[in-house]
Amino acid sequence: MDNIVSHCFQKNDKFANSLKEAFEHFVNQRANKPAELIAKFVDSKLRAGNKESTEEELERLLDKIMVLFRFIHGKDVFEAFYKKDLAKRLLVGKSASVDAEKSMLSKLKQECGGGFTSKLEGMFKDMELSKDINIAFKQHMGNLRYPQLSSIDLTVNILTMGYWPTYPVLEVNLPMEMVQYQTIFNKFYLGKHSGRKLQWQPTLGHCVLKATFTQGKKELMVSLFQALVLLLFNDSDELSLEELRAATNIEDGELRRTLQSLACGKARVLQKNPRGRDVEDSDKFQFNKDFANKLFRIKINQIQMKETTEEQKATEERVFQDRQYQIDAAIVRIMKMRKTLSHNLLISELYNQLKFPVKPADLKKRIESLIDRDYMERDKDNPNQYNYVA
Incomplete structure (x- = not known):
């Protein structure tokens, strides 16, 4: 499209603006979904195990992603999902490239400003410290x-x-x-x-355990929960689900997923009796001393819960709460400076300052909330005008 604008329309400003507006319109048809999907796509490319791209190819891909990113309105939604995925990459060492991570951060900062990336930069700073x-x-x-x-x-x-x-x-x-x-x-x-x-x-914890099997010694890369379960078999030949729950105090659903990963996955370092894919209340577990694997260091994958609709809603709810705080702060900031302002002018000022899409009805709710909390008041002579309460 850039070539068409450049060569066929001689970079005509009106055509370029119309093209931008058209792209923004169709990209944002599904409200928050485009921002979420772009964040997930970036995660798939920056995660370790992505062997498809060289550093140069990855850099070009990130530039293309930023072109699409510019069209989305809910950039704070992107930031919420991006931060969640970035945390996973940093904490378990699953980043494909630190340079690519920092390059993406630099692009986001250049596009949206330092305020947008300050928390993301803080995460990298924490890891360095x-x-x-x-x-x-x-x-x-x-x-x-x-x-x-x-x-x-x-x-x-x-x-x-x-x-x-x-x-x-x-x-x-x-x-x-x-x-x-x-x-x-x-x-x-x-x-x-x-x-x-x-x-x-x-x-968030993970461990490397040294284990001795009949065929020799191995190192097991496991989560903290997996480690807590395995260490119990140093002192016990057989343990039931209830005994494991009492000994570890791991929440029931998490414990069942942990046992599934150890007894029903590819690396079965535990034996489950009776056999089966699901963990039942009556199941008993034993250490599998005959476990064999050609590798010395073995990663035992966790059984991950798929990101449910509820989890996605929880992330969106956090974005919604953050937006409310930002709207409140913007209203107070404007009113503190102007002292007195009509409803229409206040709404206009808010649209200029806020960096995410918002409906007039939502702004009205926040104004009413601030009036109830005595941050501002309606003018006694003109109910369509607001006064700041110092």
Whole structure:
């Protein structure tokens, strides 16, 4: 299309603007969906395992994606889904290329400004700072004497809550050695950063376990939940679902998916009795000492829940809440500066300032909410005019 505009229409401004408006119209027919799908497509290309593209090809593809990105109205929807996927790539080391990640971030910043990418940049900053913290912590551990922890290596990512997606906080039962390691790290970190609070996130943890089978030793790359289950078989020959639940305190659905991955997947390091694809209440589990695999280090994939409609709605709901805060802030900012303003002029100012599509009815609701909370009031002589309440 760019070639047509350049060569056939001599870069005519009216034609270029009409073309842009037409593209914006059809791309945004489905409200938030285009933004979500573009974010998912970017994730598929930036994820490790994408062998299709060289660095140069990936860079050209990102440029093409940005052309399409410019047409979408709900850029905050894109940011919400992009942030969720970026977090997964960073935390489990699944980024195909750090250079490509930073290139995409640079393109988004150039297109939307620093405010749009500040949290995304904060995520990268957290990962870089965590590397330095881990180096210092390993030096700290070298000065202490904990023989029971000498065979365990702990790496911690310190995530700033405001930058990252919200994760559920689950309480699980950790082995004594892990609890001791956490206590030492808490004391080390909070000793250097007083006033901060650490909240451990077991759902994001992963481990490398050394396992001994009949045919030799292996290393198993597993999630923290998978590790908690497997470690119990050091002291037990057979465990039921109920016994595993009581010992780990892992939520029932998560525990069943974890056991499926260990006993029903490709790498069956546990044996389930009776056999079957689903985990039932009466099932019992044993360590599969005869497990064999030609690889020394084996990744045991988790059984992932598909991103449900509810999860997508939850992400969209967070976007909706963020938009409400932004609308409220914009209204207060305008009224604080203008002091008095008519309804139509206020709506016009809001459309100029807000960077996402919004309906007049939604703006009216936010105005009413601010009036109820005494941020502004209707003029007594002219109900179509608002006054700022200092």
